Amino acid sequence: MPANLDEHLPSILDGCLTGRRASQHELYKLYYGYGMSVAIRYVNDESEAISIVNDAFMKVYKSLKTFDRSQAYKPWFRRVVVNTAINQLKRQQKYQLETGMDETGDIADRENILSQINYRELVALVQSLSTAYRAVFNMYVIDGFPHDEIAKTLGISVSTSKSNLVRARRKLRELLREQLSINNA
Template identity: 50%
Template sequence: MLADILKGCRKHRRESQKELYEMFYAYGMSITLRYADSRNQAAAVLNDAFMKVFENIRSYDTNRDFKPWFRRIVINTAINQYHKDRKRLQMTDPLSGEDDLFSEEHIISGISYDELIGMVQELSPAYRTVFNLYVIEGFKHEEIAGMLDISVGTSKSNLSKAKRNLRELLERNFI
């Protein structure tokens, strides 16, 4: 079924594009919500990602799984949005020697996914982006630094501060 939808997308068939959109919308939103300030911004980033998918569908290798290809486009689109908004951001300077780990003892098992996403969205865009790329996506600080055009130290500092801010939000809201 997915193969047929993708064939239709390659032929620019609106119905196939709509089916693909509906099939992967929830998955894409689960990614963009982690990077965005709000649900509206997440939806806008996801729509941009789908446009890129439709524009570049011919470059998709049908011998590979579609989901990782789609995920990469969504993440890259979120990073592109970060770069567009970067002029508004004030990136922090690296802190030497600070390694504030997010300890498991502060994690509350009763927290819902929506509550967690809400707290991540409260982080500054710089902190939120580094946190998502490192903790959720599994990138190394060197890779993050290259993607975001920041130093490795700034990446580490932003991650540390994101964790500290999340810990404070957890303590304030759930302890």
């Protein structure tokens, strides 16, 4: 994004509020890439992510009047994209949520192996998780949602959210180890 974005964003948002197509297009161009980087973490392929981002922009244009201009735009936009992704996943009835149980699991064997794997490989590993695990992992680890909000958003219990996070981390560790053993072979 351009360095002078902070100067121009208020006028772009003003134009969007009045329905100016040029302003909507400008906002879309500025934040499309960021929206895609958020959406792709929640779905299996690029076409689904594009659909989510486009839906998110439609929601932004319709609800921009509710945006508190004293706050930063980017986090608000990210939240719209995340919620749009979750809603699309719900509509497609992709959730096959595992039974909730308060599983704490020991994560003491953490390794610093992320430096040995590139970003695309890591995204691919996260995308290989089940939809339920991937959604909870992204919402908690990447987007910083608390478990009670994840549970409410996904329609699951807090214990299921916690359990799915533990299981997602465990599965990612297994996948990372496999990936590293293949790369080092």
